[in-house]
Amino acid sequence: xxxxxxxxxxxxxxGISLAARLRRIGAKDVAVVAPDRPHLFRPLLNYVAxxxxxxxxxxxxAAAVLPxxxxxxxxxxxxxxxxxxxxxxDGGGRLGYRDLVLAPGLEEDLDAVPGLxxxxxxxxxxxxxxxxxxxxxxxxxxxxxxxxVVFTIPxxxxxxxxxxxxxxxxxxxxxxxxxxxxxIDVHLVTPYSGVLDVPFVDHRLLTHLHARGVTIHHATQxxxxxxxxxxxxxxxxxxxxGVPLQVFEEVERAFVVPPYRGPAWLRPLAGEHPQGLVxxxxxxxxxxxxxxxxxxxxxxxxxxxxSGGALRRxxxxxxxxxxxxxxxxxxxxxxxxxxxxxxxxxxxLLLAEFDRSxxxxxxxxxxxxxxxxxALWWFDRYVEPVIYFRALLKGRxxx
Ligand SMILES: Cc1cc2nc3c(=O)[nH]c(=O)nc-3n(C[C@H](O)[C@H](O)[C@H](O)COP(=O)(O)OP(=O)(O)OC[C@H]3O[C@@H](n4cnc5c(N)ncnc54)[C@H](O)[C@@H]3O)c2cc1C
Numbered sequence: 001x002x003x004x005x006x007x008x009x010x011x012x013x014x015g016i017s018l019a020a021r022l023r024r025i026g027a028k029d030v031a032v033v034a035p036d037r038p039h040l041f042r043p044l045l046n047y048v049a050x051x052x053x054x055x056x057x058x059x060x061x062a063a064a065v066l067p068x069x070x071x072x073x074x075x076x077x078x079x080x081x082x083x084x085x086x087x088x089x090d091g092g093g094r095l096g097y098r099d100l101v102l103a104p105g106l107e108e109d110l111d112a113v114p115g116l117x118x119x120x121x122x123x124x125x126x127x128x129x130x131x132x133x134x135x136x137x138x139x140x141x142x143x144x145x146x147x148x149v150v151f152t153i154p155x156x157x158x159x160x161x162x163x164x165x166x167x168x169x170x171x172x173x174x175x176x177x178x179x180x181x182x183x184i185d186v187h188l189v190t191p192y193s194g195v196l197d198v199p200f201v202d203h204r205l206l207t208h209l210h211a212r213g214v215t216i217h218h219a220t221q222x223x224x225x226x227x228x229x230x231x232x233x234x235x236x237x238x239x240x241x242g243v244p245l246q247v248f249e250e251v252e253r254a255f256v257v258p259p260y261r262g263p264a265w266l267r268p269l270a271g272e273h274p275q276g277l278v279x280x281x282x283x284x285x286x287x288x289x290x291x292x293x294x295x296x297x298x299x300x301x302x303x304x305x306x307s308g309g310a311l312r313r314x315x316x317x318x319x320x321x322x323x324x325x326x327x328x329x330x331x332x333x334x335x336x337x338x339x340x341x342x343x344x345x346x347x348x349l350l351l352a353e354f355d356r357s358x359x360x361x362x363x364x365x366x367x368x369x370x371x372x373x374x375a376l377w378w379f380d381r382y383v384e385p386v387i388y389f390r391a392l393l394k395g396r397x398x399x
Pocket of ligand 1: 009010011012013014015033034035037041042043044045046075076077078103104105106128129130159160163263296297298299306307308309310339340341
C-alpha cells in the first residue's frame with residue numbers, strides 16, 4: 001500500500017488549488033485522488049446558459065490542471081479509515097496519509113424533487129448548475145417567445161446558489177431586446193424572505209427584478225415538477241394546515257437548481273450535519289474528531305455560503321494550517337468570506353461579498369462593488385477565467 005505525506009481527495013477548484021499551494025510552500029509528497037474526468041471552471045456555466053460563453057472555454061482535461069510534482073491517483077475515494085489513516089479507493093486498494101484533505105464537492109439530490117430528473121431528461125426542465133444542461137438551457141431560453149417560465153434560487157448548501165440569478169437576468173435582457181419580455185410570465189422562486197437574504201444587495205436586485213416584471217415567490221421552494229402536465233408545485237410560505245400547495249399550471253420551461261448534499265461515503269465524518277457536510281472547525285478547517293483530516297470547498301461545513309471566491313482564503317489558511325499543526329504552532333482562522341456575483345443585465349454585474357456573520361466584507365474600499373457595473377461584468381466574464389487557470393489553480397495567492 002502506498003503512503004503519502006498529504007492526500008487530497010477531489011480535483012475541483014478546492015483540491016487542485018490546495019495541492020498546488022502545498023507544493024508552492026514546500027510540501028514534497030502530495031497525492032491527489034481524482035477520476036480522469038474533465039475539470040470545469042464552473043462559474044462560466046451560467047454564462048453558457050445565458051448565451052455568453054461556450055463549454056469549450058471552461059473545460060480542461062484533468063491532466064492539464066494537475067499541479068506539477070503531485071502524484072495523481074486515478075480513481076475515486078469510497079471510504080476513510082481514520083484509525084489506520086487510510087483512504088479506500090473504488091478499485092479496492094488503499095492509500096495511507098499523514099494529512100488528508102477532503103474536497104470532493106457536493107452531490108446534487110435530484111430525487112429530493114419528484115419529477116425533476118424526468119423533466120430534465122425530457123429537456124423541459126434544466127439548470128446551469130449541471131454542466132450537461134447549460135447549453136440546453138440556453139437553447140430553451142433563446143427559443144422562447146411567450147409563456148410562463150420558472151427560475152429558482154436553491155436552498156443551502158449549494159455551489160454559489162445565488163448565481164442562479166445570472167441566467168434569469170441574461171434571459172430577461174435577451175427577451176427585452178427581442179421585444180417579447182411582455183409576453184413571457186417570469187417567476188422567481190427563492191427560499192429567502194428577501195432575494196438572497198443579503199440585505200446590502202437585495203434592494204438593488206429587487207429593483208432590477210421589478211423592472212423586468214419578474215414575480216417573486218419568497219420563502220418558497222420547488223416541491224415537485226411534472227413536465228407532462230407542464231406544472232411546478234411550490235412549498236414553503238404558502239404551506240400550512242389545510243392550505244394546499246401552490247401549483248403553477250401551463251409552465252413552458254422550469255429552470256430548477258436541484259438541492260445538494262454531502263456524498264454518502266463521507267457520512268461517518270459529517271457528525272450531525274443535516275446535509276452531510278464534513279464536520280470541520282469552520283475557522284481552522286480541521287476535522288473536529290479525526291486527527292490529520294481537513295476539509296475545504298463546497299463539501300466542508302464552514303457556516304458560510306460555498307463559492308469559488310471563498311476558496312481563495314480557505315486554500316491559504318488550510319495550506320498554512322497543515323504546516324503549522326506539524327510545528328505545533330497556533331492555527332490560522334478563516335472568517336467565512338464568500339462572494340456571490342450577479343449579472344443584472346447582459347453588460348452589468350454586482351458583487352455581494354460577506355463573511356460568516358453576514359457582514360459586508362468588500363475586497364476594496366475604493367469602489368462600491370455592490371453597484372452594478374460594466375467593468376465588473378467584463379472582469380467576471382473574461383478576467384476571472386484567466387486568473388483561475390493561470391493563478392488560482394497554480395497555488396498563487398490572489399486577494
Ligand atoms: C453553475 C455554477 C456557477 C458558479 N458560479 C460561481 C461564481 O460566479 N463565483 C464563485 O465564486 N463560485 C461560483 N460557483 C461555485 C464554485 O464553482 C464552487 O464553489 C467550486 O467549484 C467548489 O469547488 P470544490 O472543489 O469544492 O468542488 P467541485 O468543483 O465540485 O469539485 C469536486 C471534485 O471532486 C471530484 N470528486 C467527487 N467525488 C470524488 C471522490 N469520491 N473521489 C475523488 N474525487 C471526487 C469531482 O469529480 C470534482 O472534480 C459556481 C458553481 C456552479 C455550479
